[in-house]
């Protein structure tokens with residue numbers, strides 16, 4: 001069942017989303033060669049808690065940290081740790097906050113210093129694919145219109161969309177129905193309605209779309225070892241069109 005949110009609930013979710021966006025900005029500003037992903041995690045947790053929220057990821061099915069930090073060929077669900085980021089890498093940061101019982105969820109992929117041109121193009125294509133998907137989050141569209149728009153954009157730029165992990169509905173739980181694939185034909189799935197809240201999150205690979213899970217049971221990597229990017233926003237379907245809740 002897809003849970004529709006009232007305008008009052010959307011107002012709280014906007015606050016949760018703002019808290020995520022503020023922490024995300026702090027992390028973007030802190031990424032540089034030499035910083036550890038554990039330091040980025042501490043920065044995010046501190047920012048979220050100072051805003052009166054709690055980190056949504058910490059302890060979620062046993063996840064050990066407040067952010068996921070996925071470097072280069074790690075796709076999602078990387079564990080923060082003592083490893084220092086190096087010039088030329090990319091780091092995908094995913095974070096969530098719970099505020100007054102509602103969850104915001106967002107992600108960004110950040111270059112560490114200077115990175116190769118094709119990797120910058122990967123980041124840009126993923127960000128743009130997300131933006132394309134968001135434009136389809138309109139009442140009366142089908143859910144897969146979002147999926148299709150993301151896939152079409154990504155593949156037009158020569159990259160590939162991860163199949164094994166998808167976006168999701170969000171609200172009082174971090175993962176609600178529906179699942180939101182980043183691929184597939186348009187015109188399928190449930191009709192979008194006002195009050196739906198969706199975490200749209202393309203995961204895009206420079207090479208092939210195949211992935212595998214590391215022995216820690218969490219961290220997803222590309223099969224071919226090439227880099228992967230991840231961007232995510234929490235979006236509400238409203239009478240005024242799609243509204244990004246993870247915004248400052």
Ligand code: MG
Pocket residue numbers: 105106167168199201232
């Ligand atoms: Mg998510």
